[in-house]
Every structure is written in structure tokens, then in C-alpha cells.
Amino acid sequence: xxxxxxxxxxxxxxxxxxxxxxxxxxxxxxxxxxxxxxxxxxxxxxxxxxxxxxxxxxxxxxxxxxxxxxxxxxxxxxxxxxxxxxxxxxxxxxxxxxxxxxxxxxxxxxxxxxxxxxxxxxxxxxxxxxxxxxxxxxxxxxxxxxxxxxxxxxxxxxxxxxxxxxxxxxxxxxxxxxxxxxxxxxxxxxxxxxxxxxxxxxxxxxxxxxxxxxxxxxxxxxxxxxxxxxxxxxxxxxxxxxxxxxxxxxxxxxxxxxxxxxxxxxxxxxxxxxxxxxxxxxxxxxxxxxxxxxxxxxxxxxxxxxxxxxxxxxxxxxxxxxxxxxxxxxxxxxxxxxxxxxxxxxxxxxxxxxxxxxxxxxxxxxxxxxxxxxxxxxxxxxxxxxxxxxxxxxxxxxxxxxxxxxxxxxxxxxxxxxxxxxxxxxxxxxxxxxxxxxxxxxxxxxxxxxxxxxxxxxxxxxxxxxxxxxxxxxxxxxxxxxxxxxxxxxxxxxxxxxxxxxxxxxxxxxxxxxxxxxxxxxxxxxxxxxxxxxxxxxxxxx
Ligand code: AMP
Numbered sequence: 001x002x003x004x005x006x007x008x009x010x011x012x013x014x015x016x017x018x019x020x021x022x023x024x025x026x027x028x029x030x031x032x033x034x035x036x037x038x039x040x041x042x043x044x045x046x047x048x049x050x051x052x053x054x055x056x057x058x059x060x061x062x063x064x065x066x067x068x069x070x071x072x073x074x075x076x077x078x079x080x081x082x083x084x085x086x087x088x089x090x091x092x093x094x095x096x097x098x099x100x101x102x103x104x105x106x107x108x109x110x111x112x113x114x115x116x117x118x119x120x121x122x123x124x125x126x127x128x129x130x131x132x133x134x135x136x137x138x139x140x141x142x143x144x145x146x147x148x149x150x151x152x153x154x155x156x157x158x159x160x161x162x163x164x165x166x167x168x169x170x171x172x173x174x175x176x177x178x179x180x181x182x183x184x185x186x187x188x189x190x191x192x193x194x195x196x197x198x199x200x201x202x203x204x205x206x207x208x209x210x211x212x213x214x215x216x217x218x219x220x221x222x223x224x225x226x227x228x229x230x231x232x233x234x235x236x237x238x239x240x241x242x243x244x245x246x247x248x249x250x251x252x253x254x255x256x257x258x259x260x261x262x263x264x265x266x267x268x269x270x271x272x273x274x275x276x277x278x279x280x281x282x283x284x285x286x287x288x289x290x291x292x293x294x295x296x297x298x299x300x301x302x303x304x305x306x307x308x309x310x311x312x313x314x315x316x317x318x319x320x321x322x323x324x325x326x327x328x329x330x331x332x333x334x335x336x337x338x339x340x341x342x343x344x345x346x347x348x349x350x351x352x353x354x355x356x357x358x359x360x361x362x363x364x365x366x367x368x369x370x371x372x373x374x375x376x377x378x379x380x381x382x383x384x385x386x387x388x389x390x391x392x393x394x395x396x397x398x399x400x401x402x403x404x405x406x407x408x409x410x411x412x413x414x415x416x417x418x419x420x421x422x423x424x425x426x427x428x429x430x431x432x433x434x435x436x437x438x439x440x441x442x443x444x445x446x447x448x449x450x451x452x453x454x455x456x457x458x459x460x461x462x463x464x465x466x467x468x469x470x471x472x473x474x475x476x477x478x479x480x481x482x483x484x485x486x487x488x489x490x491x492x493x494x495x496x497x498x499x500x501x502x503x504x505x506x507x508x509x510x511x512x513x514x515x516x517x518x519x520x521x522x523x524x525x526x527x528x529x530x531x532x533x534x535x536x537x538x539x540x541x542x
Contacts, residue, residue, distance in 0.1 A: 010204035012181055013086030013172035015243040020046035023220060023246030029268050030074040031253035031260070033120045034146075037267075040075050042243065045082075050170035051163040052083025058166070059137055061089060061113055064180050068092040068112040068135075070103070070121050073230045073251040076141045076159055080116060081182075081230070081239050085200065086172050091182040093231040096121055097521035100128055106185050106193055107132045110401070116141055116159065120254060126152045177201040183401060184233055186330045187520055195401030196330050198234075206333040206395040207240040209364040214340045216272070216301055216324065220246040223268055223296070227252055227261060227275035228304070232522045233334040236274055236301070236326075258286030269296045276304035276523040277311060281462065284314055285484075294319050301326050301338075305524045306430060306448045308455035309358045327360035327430060329416060331408075333395040336369070336416075337361040337428050345425075358452075359429040360420070367393045369428060370413065371420055383423030386431050386444075389416045419444075436527050438467035438477045445477055445506050447527070453501050454479055457494065459487035464517050464525045465508060468537050476539055479508040480530055482517055509539040 024043035084091040116139040144161040185193035226235040303326035328334030339361030371387035379385040390413035438445040447465040454463035467475035
């Protein structure tokens with residue numbers, strides 16, 4: 001017997017219509033690439049998303065055709081999120097920080113038909129448009145007046161001129177909720193990037209999951225600042241979650257430095273902000289010397305790479321801001337776990353709470369997890385046994401776009417490539433990315449543990465730990481460090497800082513001081529590049 005509930009597909013268009021109807025006056029504030037602040041509401045954004053849908057219907061596009069964006073976080077990008085997917089096309093968010101050749105490769109692989117870009121990327125578009133034969137329509141996200149007379153790109157139109165003639169009324173099509181909605185390529189540190197193709201159903205369920213109180217706890221009382229780009233796994237789903245809950249949205253545009261982010265937080269009463277650890281380093285480094293405080297911010301979601309405990313303490317002890325340490329992947333839409341305390345843990349002394357809060361956290365309902373040994377046997381949830389982390393659930397990929405890389409699943413589970421422990425309360429902790437683990441004489445050293453300790457040293461701005469060849473031990477840890485401006489610390493002092501914090505054999509063999517650690521297109525440390533740079537480094541112990 002089937003239940004007698006209405007068979008209503010979960011479609012992305014319903015999110016923006018809900019926001020327009022129930023939170024029509026809630027604001028969407030954007031710092032534009034032009035430099036000024038732009039203000040709109042969900043009511044207007046929905047009207048303009050309908051104009052986008054009408055404009056797309058006017059082009060020769062089929063259902064599921066890809067419409068690409070190359071854009072910062074802003075209201076026009078937000079309108080495209082809903083206009084493109086809502087009308088049955090696939091929103092393909094391109095990462096502008098990739099090398100031009102990689103962008104070309106991805107556009108061609110995705111067979112994008114339309115490409116909408118921020119004016120800051122006009123030079124890039126000029127360089128690549130002739131290499132992208134599938135793209136028939138180029139749209140610059142600006143007013144017609146901002147478009148130079150001769151752009152050098154055939155048929156280029158401004159977004160405003162393109163949507164202006166179209167009606168703000170539109171009957172969103174109803175279709176199978178399993179239809180493709182958006183596409184995001186993995187960073188592809190090994191081999192070519194692969195596409196994660198999200199569906200309407202997965203996106204709406206992920207938005208529900210992300211909004212839960214023990215996830216990101218989104219509400220109509222929030223003012224949300226996604227510093228994480230809308231081209232990095234859909235800004236972790238925040239645009240959808242904000243529309244679902246009616247939260248105010250604040251978009252930072254291209255200004256992601258500490259000063260700009262701080263000023264936006266204060267000016268727009270931001271209560272929650274989200275981004276990778278490197279973004280928050282910039283913010284804290286801007287605030288500390290000037291003795292600045294937050295007046296409204298109560299939590300930050302930090303994920304994408306391990307959040308150093310020193311950062312969690314700095315936010316909590318110095319600014320009264322709770323860090324929600326979160327873990328996920330492009331292949332997981334991306335939310336997997338978020339770290340929030342349970343009732344009994346709230347009664348624990350602060351240092352014991354901190355030991356929990358540094359973990360990547362508990363699974364959001366909708367994500368199943370297990371850890372397995374190299375033979376695939378499940379390991380216990382005792383907080384000690386560490387193994388390969390596998391996941392499954394309705395917002396985790398079943399395969400890559402166009403079947404690239406074959407079937408990624410093992411018995412229906414997706415192997416994340418992360419190594420983790422899970423404790424009896426279900427708190428998962430990543431010990432490492434499997435390829436970053438340092439294998440020293442058969443024992444594993446967690447590069448994250450070693451980095452976290454270095455990051456707690458007052459002279460260290462950024463630290464990465466990598467394995468370097470060693471004749472006896474196979475690999476030994478090398479600590480690569482960027483010092484804070486004006487700060488002094490010696491190799492010996494840094495190594496002594498490890499005394500009593502880790503076992504002696506886990507202490508790095510050497511320290512290399514550098515001016516900068518290479519960051520990838522999503523702001524993560526590129527350890528592959530570091531390993532290449534230091535592949536001939538001679539350890540004093542070798
Ligand atoms: P991406 O798909 O580019 O977002 O990368 C996903 C990978 O980033 C994961 O498999 C992890 O290795 C890493 N990652 C994401 N969040 C965290 C976190 N909170 N702590 C440690 N690693 C993380």
C-alpha cells in the first residue's frame with residue numbers, strides 16, 4: 001500500500017518562490033565588482049530569476065543543456081542559480097582561479113552552451129572564447145553601459161540588456177526531481193577534473209540537511225555571509241539554504257581580504273559566515289593588531305581543509321564566536337559532518353569541549369559513514385581505529401559526469417580518500433587525506449596533527465607538513481612554515497615546540513621557511529606542489 005501524500009517533486013524553483021512569498025522583503029546585499037554595495041530582496045531576485053528563465057527559453061537550448069558561470073558571489077549569480085536550474089537547464093559553476101587551459105578543458109568537456117561571466121574576467125574570456133566551440137552565447141554580468149564598444153568577443157551581450165525585455169512572470173516547469181540541476185568539477189589534483197552532477201532532489205534535500213540546528217542552523221533571523229565562492233560546491237549550498245529559511249544574504253564579491261570581509265560583517269549585521277581556513281587567517285590577522293571586535297557575528301562555518309585548533313580557540317576566546325568545523329567534498333554536495341556538542345558534552349570543562357570541537361563532527365542526517373581497513377573490513381567507532389572513510393546518501397554522487405573514471409562506488413559506498421577515526425558518540429575526525437599521510441617506517445604520521453601544533457605557535461602564519469624521502473624510514477615529515485610578518489622563530493625553537501605534544505618519532509625532521517605556501521583554486525594548501533618543490537630536500541637525519 002502506498003501512502004496518500006501528494007507527489008510533489010523537490011525542485012529548486014520552489015525554493016526561490018518560497019523565499020519570494022514568505023520572505024519577500026528579506027535582503028540580498030552584494031559587494032559588486034564595480035566596488036559599490038548593491039541591495040535587493042528575495043522578491044526582486046525571484047522576479048529576475050524568472051526573467052532569466054524566459055531569456056533562456058528564448059535561446060535554442062534543450063532540457064539539461066549547460067549554462068556556465070564564471071563569477072564571484074553576487075546577486076546576479078544568485079539569480080542564475082535559480083533561473084538556470086529552475087527552467088530545466090544545468091548550472092555549471094566554473095572556477096576562475098583555474099589556469100585558462102583548465103577552464104577551456106572543462107567548458108569543452110561540459111559542452112557549455114551559454115557562459116555568463118563577471119566583467120573582471122573579460123580578459124580571460126577574450127583569451128579563451130575561440131577555443132570553446134560549444135558556447136553559442138556569451139553574457140557579461142553587467143549593465144549595457146559597462147560593456148566596452150568593442151569587446152573582442154563575438155555576440156557578447158550584457159546580462160541586464162539580455163534579461164530586460166523578458167517578463168517577470170514565468171510558470172516554472174514541473175519535471176522529475178532526479179533531473180540534473182547543477183554541475184561542479186572537482187579540483188582534479190590528479191588527472192583531469194571530474195564533474196559532480198547534482199540533481200534537484202539532492203540539492204533540496206541537502207538544503208534541508210544543512211539548515212538543521214545541529215548543522216548550520218539557518219533561520220530567518222540570520223544574516224549569512226558566504227565567503228566560500230559560489231563556484232566552490234555552490235557555496236556549500238548556502239544560497240539554497242538561505243532561500244529555504246529566508247535568511248538575509250550578504251555576498252562579498254571579489255573583495256575577500258580581511259579588511260573588506262570584516263567591514264561587511266559589521267555593516268550588514270552578519271551572524272554567520274562560511275569559508276576555508278585561509279580566509280579566516282586573513283580576517284583574524286586584520287582584526288588582532290587593531291583590537292577590532294564583532295558586534296553581531298555568532299558563528300563561522302570552517303571547512304574545506306582542517307581548521308587548526310588555534311583558530312577555533314581564537315574565535316571563541318578572543319571574539320566569542322563559535323566555530324562550526326565542517327567536513328565535506330564536491331562529490332557530497334558538499335556537506336558530510338558538522339561539529340556541534342551534544343547535551344552531556346556541554347557540561348564538560350572547556351578543554352574537554354575543545355577536544356571535541358576540533359573534530360570534523362557528526363554526520364548530518366542523510367549521510368551514512370563507515371571506516372574500513374585496507375581489506376575493506378569495518379573498523380570500530382572507538383575514536384582510536386583509523387581507516388578509509390566511506391560515505392553514502394542521497395546527496396552523494398553515484399558516478400561522475402559522462403561516466404568519467406568508471407564506477408567510483410565500492411558496494412554502494414563512496415570512498416572519500418580521507419582517513420579518519422569515529423568515536424563512540426559518532427564524532428568523526430580526519431587524520432589525513434590518504435595521499436598526504438606520512439608513512440614513516442610502517443607507522444603513519446598525520447600531517448594535520450603536525451600542522452595544527454605549528455599553527456599554535458605565535459610566530460607561525462601558515463604551516464604545511466609533507467613527507468620527504470628518507471633512506472631508512474621511507475618518508476619523514478618536513479615542516480614548511482610561513483612566518484608572521486616581523487616574527488622571528490628558529491628551526492630549533494619550532495622543533496622544541498613539539499616536546500610533549502606528540503611522540504618523539506612524529507616530530508618533523510626539519511623545518512623549511514618559505515615566503516608563501518601555494519594555494520589551490522579553492523584556497524587549500526597544495527601539498528602536491530610542495531612535495532614537488534622539496535622532493536630533493538636533504539633531511540639532516542638522512
Ligand atoms: P573538495 O571536494 O575540493 O572540497 O575537497 C574535499 C576534501 O577536502 C575532503 O575529501 C578532505 O580531504 C578535505 N576537507 C574538507 N573539509 C575538511 C575538514 N574540515 N578537515 C579536513 N579536511 C577537509
